[in-house]
Amino acid sequence: MSDYQDKSGLKVHPLLVDFIETEALPGTGVSAEQFWSGFAGLVAEHSVTNVRLLAKRDELQGRIDAWHREHGAIANDPAGYERFLRDIGYLVDEPADFTIETDGLDPEISSICGPQLVVPVSNARYALNAANARWGSLYDALYGTDAISREGDLAPGATYNAARGQAVIDRAAGFLDLAFPLAKGSHRDVTSYVVAEQAGIANFVIDTKAGPTTLKDAAAFAAYGQKGERAEIVLRHNGLHAILVVDKTHPIGINQPSGLADVVVESALTTIQDCEDSVAAVDAADKVGVYRNWLGLMNGTLEETFEKGGRTVTRKLRADKAYTDPNGKPLTLKGRALLLVRNVGHLMTTDAVRDAAGKPIGEGLMDAAVTALCAMSDKVNSRTGAIYVVKPKMHGPEEVAFACAIFASVEKMLGLKPNAIKIGIMDEERRTSANLKAAIYEARQRVFFINTGFLDRTGDEIHTSMEAGAVLRKDDIKAERWIGAYEDRNVLIGLAAGFSGRAQIGKGMWARPDDMAAMLEAKIGHPKSGANTAWVPSPTAATLHALHYHMVDVFEAQKARHNQPLPPLADLFSMPVLKPFELSREEIVRELENSAQGILGYVVRWVQQGVGCSKVPDINNVGLMEDRATCRISSQAVANWLRHGLVSKDEVTSVFERMASVVDAQNAGDPLYRPMSENFQSVAFQAALDLALHGVDQPSGYTEPILHARRLQVKAREAKQG
Numbered sequence: 001m002s003d004y005q006d007k008s009g010l011k012v013h014p015l016l017v018d019f020i021e022t023e024a025l026p027g028t029g030v031s032a033e034q035f036w037s038g039f040a041g042l043v044a045e046h047s048v049t050n051v052r053l054l055a056k057r058d059e060l061q062g063r064i065d066a067w068h069r070e071h072g073a074i075a076n077d078p079a080g081y082e083r084f085l086r087d088i089g090y091l092v093d094e095p096a097d098f099t100i101e102t103d104g105l106d107p108e109i110s111s112i113c114g115p116q117l118v119v120p121v122s123n124a125r126y127a128l129n130a131a132n133a134r135w136g137s138l139y140d141a142l143y144g145t146d147a148i149s150r151e152g153d154l155a156p157g158a159t160y161n162a163a164r165g166q167a168v169i170d171r172a173a174g175f176l177d178l179a180f181p182l183a184k185g186s187h188r189d190v191t192s193y194v195v196a197e198q199a200g201i202a203n204f205v206i207d208t209k210a211g212p213t214t215l216k217d218a219a220a221f222a223a224y225g226q227k228g229e230r231a232e233i234v235l236r237h238n239g240l241h242a243i244l245v246v247d248k249t250h251p252i253g254i255n256q257p258s259g260l261a262d263v264v265v266e267s268a269l270t271t272i273q274d275c276e277d278s279v280a281a282v283d284a285a286d287k288v289g290v291y292r293n294w295l296g297l298m299n300g301t302l303e304e305t306f307e308k309g310g311r312t313v314t315r316k317l318r319a320d321k322a323y324t325d326p327n328g329k330p331l332t333l334k335g336r337a338l339l340l341v342r343n344v345g346h347l348m349t350t351d352a353v354r355d356a357a358g359k360p361i362g363e364g365l366m367d368a369a370v371t372a373l374c375a376m377s378d379k380v381n382s383r384t385g386a387i388y389v390v391k392p393k394m395h396g397p398e399e400v401a402f403a404c405a406i407f408a409s410v411e412k413m414l415g416l417k418p419n420a421i422k423i424g425i426m427d428e429e430r431r432t433s434a435n436l437k438a439a440i441y442e443a444r445q446r447v448f449f450i451n452t453g454f455l456d457r458t459g460d461e462i463h464t465s466m467e468a469g470a471v472l473r474k475d476d477i478k479a480e481r482w483i484g485a486y487e488d489r490n491v492l493i494g495l496a497a498g499f500s501g502r503a504q505i506g507k508g509m510w511a512r513p514d515d516m517a518a519m520l521e522a523k524i525g526h527p528k529s530g531a532n533t534a535w536v537p538s539p540t541a542a543t544l545h546a547l548h549y550h551m552v553d554v555f556e557a558q559k560a561r562h563n564q565p566l567p568p569l570a571d572l573f574s575m576p577v578l579k580p581f582e583l584s585r586e587e588i589v590r591e592l593e594n595s596a597q598g599i600l601g602y603v604v605r606w607v608q609q610g611v612g613c614s615k616v617p618d619i620n621n622v623g624l625m626e627d628r629a630t631c632r633i634s635s636q637a638v639a640n641w642l643r644h645g646l647v648s649k650d651e652v653t654s655v656f657e658r659m660a661s662v663v664d665a666q667n668a669g670d671p672l673y674r675p676m677s678e679n680f681q682s683v684a685f686q687a688a689l690d691l692a693l694h695g696v697d698q699p700s701g702y703t704e705p706i707l708h709a710r711r712l713q714v715k716a717r718e719a720k721q722g
């Protein structure tokens with residue numbers, strides 16, 4: 001700690017001092033003195049509350065554990081359980097009906113519905129790609145994924161498969177017929193798309209094999225542009241744009257009578273740049289890396305150069321798109337997704353900054369101050385000057401109020417307008433779901449979204465009821481009534497609080513990044529349920545999920561749900577436990593192997609290489625997006641079975657050892673990878689095993705404490721070795 005610098009009584013790591021003073025502050029009008037004294041004030045004002053709130057989590061958990069030890073499963077006495085939760089203050093009184101008051105939100109939040117992409121902000125290449133994912137080629141998304149069958153004649157192959165290409169073109173035409181129907185005939189039969197000007201007004205003229213026609217809704221023609229041989233015709237539906245690219249010199253357009261070379265779809269309306277569960281940031285150097293990328297996204301300077309397909313590519317933020325509307329006026333469409341930043345939750349501390357007593361400060365306090373400071377350099381993002389912070393893992397209204405109080409202090413210290421920092425409330429801990437109305441009430445002046453983070457939520461479900469009995473298998477948990485009640489309550493409580501047309505009601509992640517056909521089937525359920533947005537793991541998934549928002553008018557879907565009855569709390573608390581001998585020995589072992597493989601596959605890259613989000617094959621070889629939340633589920637599930645004697649410590653250890661070889665083989669092509677099966681004392685293997693063996697004792701079942709400690713161990717060793 002010797003080289004830490006004293007800043008208004010705080011001890012600050014020199015890397016952070018340097019970043020703040022030479023990169024983040026310039027141009028903001030905030031002086032170094034103002035920042036550090038404000039930051040010291042923030043730490044002094046909020047640290048005690050932070051510690052108290054964490055202690056309250058533990059205290060409530062202890063009482064819930066004791067209730068289960070006395071009464072067993074909730075189903076033994078559901079009414080008594082609910083009464084008990086009220087008595088201990090887990091359930092709080094609901095406020096009277098109210099409407100949220102947030103103002104100054106961008107239209108991507110308040111009035112246009114579409115996909116929300118999430119990306120680890122630590123990875124500049126991906127983060128830039130995600131910011132640019134506002135627009136995506138539908139032809140590429142269909143051709144490159146299983147959205148179009150890969151069987152028989154349609155198999156992709158090493159070179160372009162014309163049969164597959166035709167299937168893509170047909171499918172895209174089907175989409176156009178649905179979103180932008182012709183007055184007569186189908187987009188499949190179009191022989192020319194032309195914009196013709198007459199007396200200063202541009203008309204979209206369409207010819208088909210059966211003769212000329214127009215769009216059924218002439219107003220859907222929004223704009224056009226021409227660059228050389230390439231014409232772009234911009235259509236609009238449900239507030240979302242799709243661009244017909246007409247180019248008879250293009251390898252695809254040349255073979256189409258209409259010259260249609262692609263359909264470019266407005267895809268990721270919003271992107272969450274994630275400082276939380278998809279990143280591994282454990283010390284000042286890592287945190288500064290995260291903040292530097294966020295700053296570069298805000299001031300528009302972030303760039304990344306890398307090798308791809310034998311070429312050196314430099315990726316930058318895309319410019320806006322300039323067109324002419326039918327009346328000859330300029331129309332500019334944003335080139336980038338509206339960017340939101342996810343801070344960490346209230347749990348962890350960081351030694352990038354130490355308080356006057358030398359203790360690491362709350363990492364959430366630092367994220368709030370620094371990500372907001374970086375957002376003051378916004379030149380390309382919000383048109384209303386809003387700063388969008390997604391706050392995860394809050395337990396109940398009191399913790400939401402705490403986040404809002406932190407944001408208010410940050411606004412003061414940076415000289416921002418009150419409520420300039422908006423909050424996205426992740427409804428992903430059980431105490432928040434159970435008190436959602438009160439939680440939203442606490443944030444009513446700044447809330448811009450509520451979102452069901454069902455992955456963390458599942459982890460918290462298991463942990464909260466750890467003592468109730470043995471938990472179901474992971475896939476079976478998803479089919480239970482509690483999760484439907486959780487999802488429905490989130491939408492209905494949001495609608496009752498006036499979110500429709502004001503703020504987002506969001507749904508969770510599609511965690512099978514390669515299964516796009518299944519996503520197309522399943523994820524239309526999100527807009528149908530009244531959600532303005534839902535999470536996707538990649539730009540391609542955003543392009544495909546965007547189609548759903550043409551198929552469903554979300555605001556109509558919301559109207560239809562307005563007066564639906566709220567599922568009772570009893571449904572929310574209805575997760576059953578396994579009956580004795582419900583699962584066979586084989587089923588138990590297979591589930592354990594599956595969880596072990598996922599935990600090991602994720603943890604090894606986290607601990608060895610600092611990769612916070614990975615695609616890891618499950619036991620059926622399906623690539624799954626794994627992050628800290630999915631790891632929380634798997635580790636809590638194993639810990640629960642260990643706690644209830646379905647598996648023994650020796651069995652868990654030997655299955656982990658066996659699965660380590662499987663994970664080693666999966667990573668054989670990675671030169672940076674160090675096999676775990678050669679050394680079961682390795683830090684990575686021990687980290688994975690700790691998560692399972694000590695899962696019951698982890699605060700709320702979180703994986704962060706073990707992952708951080710183990711990653712720091714590896715970093716310290718590497719630093720020593722030079």
Ligand SMILES: CC(=O)SCCNC(=O)CCNC(=O)[C@H](O)C(C)(C)COP(=O)(O)OP(=O)(O)OC[C@H]1O[C@@H](n2cnc3c(N)ncnc32)[C@H](O)[C@@H]1OP(=O)(O)O
Nearest residue numbers: 118119126129130277278455509537538613614615625629
């Ligand atoms: C519970 C929760 O909290 S969920 C929220 C946290 N989860 C996330 O943020 C998921 C983010 N997604 C990802 O990190 C990745 O998609 C993974 C790890 C799941 C898969 O990554 P990979 O195996 O590298 O993907 P794959 O090889 O199929 O594709 C890589 C390409 O897709 C792009 N890509 C993949 N995911 C993303 C993304 N989220 N944003 C932007 N680009 C992405 C990459 O930039 C790369 O393209 P490039 O070569 O042009 O740069």
Ligand SMILES: O=CC(=O)O
Nearest residue numbers: 453454455456629
């Ligand atoms: O953060 C999202 C989740 O599902 O957890």
Ligand SMILES: [Mg+2]
Nearest residue numbers: 428453456629
């Ligand atoms: Mg989460």
